[in-house]
Amino acid sequence: MNMDEELQDARLRELARLLGSGAAERLDVERTAQAVVTRLRERPRVTLTGWVWMQPAWLKIAAAIVLLLGAGVVTRVLVRERIPSALVAPLGEDLTDLTSDQLRETVGALEQPFADESPGALDAGLESLNTIELRALLRTLES
């Protein structure tokens, strides 16, 4: 560092030391101290819970959890909507209790999702099947 630079540095530090000194001297410290004490008395301390929840990191984590829960709920609703209501009950019960119409309705509901698995039977049209054939078809689909 040459002499010019040293002088410049010294001048800069000197100027920095002077900066704001006038304003600071004019500050009424005693009045400020009393005002701070009064404000501390008036405004109760922030509770730990309040402080924790004000932290950005906690807010981000909370937002992420809410988003995940929301996405989970929406997914669940969508999946439920896609399962035909007719499918839920009959497959869990005994098929012998169903009438021909109920069996046709149930197989009709199954037609879309399982179309690729049993194309022959479903392509032929359900109207032509009797009760026994419908039961057999449903059992096949069940297994």
Added chain:
Amino acid sequence: MPQAQSVAAADAVLIAAWQGGDEQAAAELVRRHARALARFLAAAGAPEADLDDLVQETFIRAFRAVGRFRGQCQFRTWLLTIGGNVLKDAARRFQQVRVVPLDDDLRSRDGDPHETAVAGEAEGRLREGLERLPHMQREVFLLRAQQGLEYEEIAAALGTSPGAARVHYHHAVKRLKESLQ
């Protein structure tokens, strides 16, 4: 250094007393550090009209958060960094910090009017240069050049390394010298 240690010890006693509910301990901490804080804030661009409010707000924030002060640096250094954040928030609220009249500090100085005018001009340029600096560079520069702190102390207060603090300071000095030329 021993003086700094005794200051730190006295501050620690007052902080403990405040944490125990002693309001007068808080008032005493204000008396000990308010002027240094005001000088720091004024140099960083705080308008004199708002200086008292900014000083008060800094102390309020510091006293509320004093549980997080672990003595990693001096209480005053920690307070100054809180002051820097208070000023930054205030500047955001008011869009920009108003510029303090440049001759405020000069009126009280005696001496040759020409020299006073030259010094005033340099001071004005320094102020403008400081306002243009990034927040971190400005804080490091003021803590080092105005408050006379060591890099280790500055780094501890700002949560950075002494090396990084040194780099910030040198960048700040380089840019401020350009503004003074």
